[in-house]
Amino acid sequence: MKLAFETILLIVLAAIVLIVIVWIMSFYNRTVSLGNQVQNAFAQIDVQLKRRTDLIPNLVETVKGYAKHEREVLENVTKARTQYLSATSVADKVKTSNQLTDALSHLFAVAENYPQLKANKNFLALQEELSTTENKIAHARQYYNDRIMEYNTYIQVMPNNMLAGMFSKHPMESLKATEREREPVKVKF
């Protein structure tokens, strides 16, 4: 049976339409999936940040026991923590978070002068906890930026960029290292 020209044309057109639909669907679904990964990554940063603030009261108490005269340093840490917890905007949170990092570094630098404190197992364990938490905060941010880069790349390459506008998929902004973070932390005595 010989197919009429019109029939063949119809089949080809239907196939093209089907392919286009599948392409559009898979693009959209992938952006959803990548976008969710970005959101999840952001939440992970908060998990680490919370851990840090939870650890601090214990640290302050331990140090107080051995280094009572360092009241100012200890108070700075507690103050910075409170300020961080009460920050609301993202910019504020970043600023207070950095201030907290500074206060903690200062505390650990000062602790070097107290050999009994340095030998204290509790203190060493806390120091390790806090330093690993700082690292984890940094790595969580790194992972978050990686996911953002993946999302942005996906919506910017050809031919995906043609669909991106249609679905209002715009590039997300990654976390930039603040000026504060780029400077090595200077400790003053």
Next chain:
Amino acid sequence: MVTINIHSQINSNKRRSGMLVLLFIILLSVMGFFFGYFLGSWIAGIIIAGTISIIYALIGYNAGASMALSSVNAREITQDTNNLKEKQLYDVIDEVRIASGLPMPRVWIIPSNAMNAFATGTKPEKAHVAITQGLMEKLNREEMKGVMAHEMGHVKNYDTRLLLLTSILVGTVIFLADIMIRSFLWSGGGRSRNNDSSGSYILIVVGIIFAILAPIFAQLAKLALSRQREYLADATAAQLTQYPEGLASALEKIQGDEVPLKGASALTSEMFIKNPTHKRSFATRIFSTHPPIEDRIKRLRSM
């Protein structure tokens, strides 16, 4: 900023895992055919070979990780360890896995003075990483982090699954070949239920040669998994830690170590960061997929 695209390596490893399984199914079928011919029915041969292989492979796949770990007397550590150095080990692994987006693997310490580490597991959710006591003591925190990042790189890239599969499949081929040769010897050699005696003798001889050569072919198949793997795990480590010098410095320390690791066999040696057996024979170098350490250090320091 250190960035590399390792998606292609992950996909390549997954593809290779599939192709490897296919290759071995073919290899085992052919062996089964010869076995069967010797038994008088090639269907029976393939069925028997198939059953033995599947059971052996399933056990190996599911127990492979724990077998590797117990062969070196590894002990597990958790987050609640009281030992500060062990806690640091756990923490650096946790830090690296956060950067990679993977779940936390199980962490093991090998009670040996040798300086080595390995990763194993069929998938990231079921991964294990291990380090020797000797290595742990001699590295500082950044170096330890570099080494564990390298191991996590293997987990992330699905190298561990590929290696596990390879080891099991090679083991299965060797196991089957062993059975075939023993059956042939016990039956008094050369007797077949076929009437065509001269033709059947030739076939049996071919079968025996095949049984002897198959394990060697299997070892060479391992080679097909190129040294790419190790370089890429190094690159992944650099990207995860954003500090290639950590791993480079650790490799320098490892390079000088001459202590062999007891318990590491030819089958498990591939999983280690450095070849644990120290045999300098030609055969070891041919069959080893470990690239030279100086080269790896150079590449890391150029990143």
